[in-house]
Amino acid sequence: MSEKQVSLYIAVSLDGYIADEDGSVSWLESIDSEGDAGYEAFFDNVDTVVMGRTTYQQIFSLTDTFPYSKKDVYVFSNTKAGTQDEYADFVSGTVDNWLNEISGEHVWLVGGAQLVKQFLKEKAIDRFVLTIAPIILGKGIPLFEQDDTHTLELEEVARFGQFAQLIYRNVEE
Structure with missing residues (x-):
């Protein structure tokens, strides 16, 4: 595993979904925080942002300006790997190899679910910052798909309006 620090910082519904069935996160906007x-x-503490292609495309439907322009941005994509656009470099391969190739020290894993699964498989997430939204979606895109067991240690619990934030540290070597 890489010596970089990788943090998953993500909002999730109470029943574990990061988006509805259509991939939308608009349900987050209706909750007071x-x-x-x-x-x-x-x-401010991260220098590198990484996400999957679907998450990258979703950003442009949520905002007029790209929010990560001051960071090094990478998008895992099998179809566009080896290319870049004005905002991001598109990459593929294993997470571990990618982490060893980049110069950044603190990486934010933005999402989505498939990339989170890949990072988990390679045991490459050091911190989990999960902001729990007070909504049960009932269906959608789950944050964690069936996978191996991962042992975490609770570092912090905070409340932001109706949101609860749980911060865990990966204790596996």
């Missing part, structure tokens, strides 16, 4: 749930401090 206080402050930014520590987002700005977290964001």
Whole structure:
């Protein structure tokens, strides 16, 4: 495993979904929150952002400006690997190889579910910052698919309006 610090910082419904069946996260906008749930401090601390292609495409439906332009951005994509656009470099291969190739030290794993699964498989997530939304979607895209057991240690619990944030550290070597 790489010496980089990888953090999964993500919002999830109470029943474990990161998006509805259509891939939308618009349900998050209807929930009252206080402050930014520590987002700005977290964001200031990362130098590299990584996500899957579907998550990358979703960003452009949510905002007019690309929110990660001041960071090194990588998108895992089998179809566009080896290319880049004005915002990101498109990569493929194993997570471990990619982590060894980049220069960044603190990586934010934005999502989505398939990339999270790949990072988990390679035991490459050091911190899990899960912001739990008070909504039960009933169906959608789950954050964690069936996988091996991963042992975590609770570091912090915080409340931001109706959101609860749980921060866990991976204790596996």
